[in-house]
Every structure is written in C-alpha cells, then in structure tokens.
Amino acid sequence: MEDYKKIRVERKETKGKKKLIIHNPTSLKLIGEGSQGAVFQLSEDRCVKIYVNPDAAIKEGKALEAAKDTNIVPKVYEVGPNYCIMEYLKGLNLKDYLKQTKNIPETFIKQIILIRKELKRVGFTRIKTSIGHFIITEGDVLKAIDHSDGLTKNDPYNPKMFRDLKNLGMLDPFLKQVKEIDPEIYEDWQKNIDFTLL
Numbered sequence: 001m002e003d004y005k006k007i008r009v010e011r012k013e014t015k016g017k018k019k020l021i022i023h024n025p026t027s028l029k030l031i032g033e034g035s036q037g038a039v040f041q042l043s044e045d046r047c048v049k050i051y052v053n054p055d056a057a058i059k060e061g062k063a064l065e066a067a068k069d070t071n072i073v074p075k076v077y078e079v080g081p082n083y084c085i086m087e088y089l090k091g092l093n094l095k096d097y098l099k100q101t102k103n104i105p106e107t108f109i110k111q112i113i114l115i116r117k118e119l120k121r122v123g124f125t126r127i128k129t130s131i132g133h134f135i136i137t138e139g140d141v142l143k144a145i146d147h148s149d150g151l152t153k154n155d156p157y158n159p160k161m162f163r164d165l166k167n168l169g170m171l172d173p174f175l176k177q178v179k180e181i182d183p184e185i186y187e188d189w190q191k192n193i194d195f196t197l198l
C-alpha cells in the first residue's frame, strides 16, 4: 500500500509541447493523467493522484476538504508531499457519455447547476467543471473531480465547460434547458460569459 510513494511524475517541454513523464516502479494501475499529475488505482474505492508540483497536492487536498460535506467531490483520505489519496469514482465521465448519446438528460443539467452552486457556496473562487471532469457514479449521481485550483484562482466563470459543450455540438440545447430549469443562473451566465468567444 506504501508503494505509491515511489511513483514520480514530471513535466517536460520539448518543442513547445508539454508532456507528463511518469516513473512508476510499482504495479499500480494508471487510471488517468492530466496537466498536474497522474492518478493510480489503490483499491476498489481508492486512488492516489501524484502531482508534478507539491503545492498542487496541498491545494487539492484543501479544496476537497472544503467541499467534503457536499458529496459532490471525491472523499479525501490523506494528503502528502506530492500526493493525495482520494475516493475512486467508478463510472463513465460525462464527456464520453455525451459523445455516445448526443443528448443530455435533465437530471444531469440540474446536477451540473447544483454542483456549481455548491462549489461556490463552500468557498471555491474558480468554477470550472469541465464536462470530462464529471463522473457519472452509481444511480446517475454526478460528481466532479480535479479541484487543485478551486480555492486559489479567481475565475468564477471559467468558459471550459461551455466550450466542451460547444465542441460536442450541445451548447445551444443545454442553454435552452438551463433557461427553463433555472432562469436566474441562465441570466447570470449570459451576463458573465462571452459565448461568442468560446
């Protein structure tokens, strides 16, 4: 179980392209990687995210801790110098789901709105929620991952989620439904997000 401490990740830039280099001398399975680090499965319900930058581990640990009572982020178990042990969320991510279905059920739209409100309520100053960072867990319950900048960056209307929906060809139907479900949030987005720049 201590094996994961032997894993190191670093970011290298060659010809302007950033690449994550993973040194994994263990048999732990890589389940995903991003710009900050790589995630390995520890057990049926736990995973560990190993970060390039130790600061990011501390920041993500604090963000997960701040949101822990909302049940919309993975539970956090342990934070170390370059790692964070958290709940492994089993399920398809929303982006892969939408690529297949080309239709976003109302329950997911309601949950997306709620998750963003909850993150704000617990003190997040960056609300990003990329579509690929929602995991559809058991019972069609959405949870959000990747929060290392949640409490530290001032970016409450990050356009990434809307750009993701646009790239999937689903932004207009999504916004139309949001307008009906929660007109206030719809107006708030119209005021603060420039949809022509996505």
Ligand SMILES: Nc1ncnc2c1ncn2[C@@H]1O[C@H](COP(=O)(O)OP(=O)(O)O)[C@@H](O)[C@H]1O
Binding pocket: 031, 032, 033, 034, 035, 036, 037, 038, 039, 047, 049, 074, 086, 087, 088, 089, 090, 132, 133, 145, 146, 147, 148
């Ligand atoms: N708690 C989790 N449960 C299941 N998969 C996860 C979890 N956290 C991360 N992942 C997987 O690992 C990938 C990279 O994690 P992420 O937090 O996005 O890293 P980064 O901050 O580097 O972008 C995710 O896209 C997802 O596939």
Ligand SMILES: [Mg+2]
Binding pocket: 033, 034, 035, 146
């Ligand atoms: Mg990520």
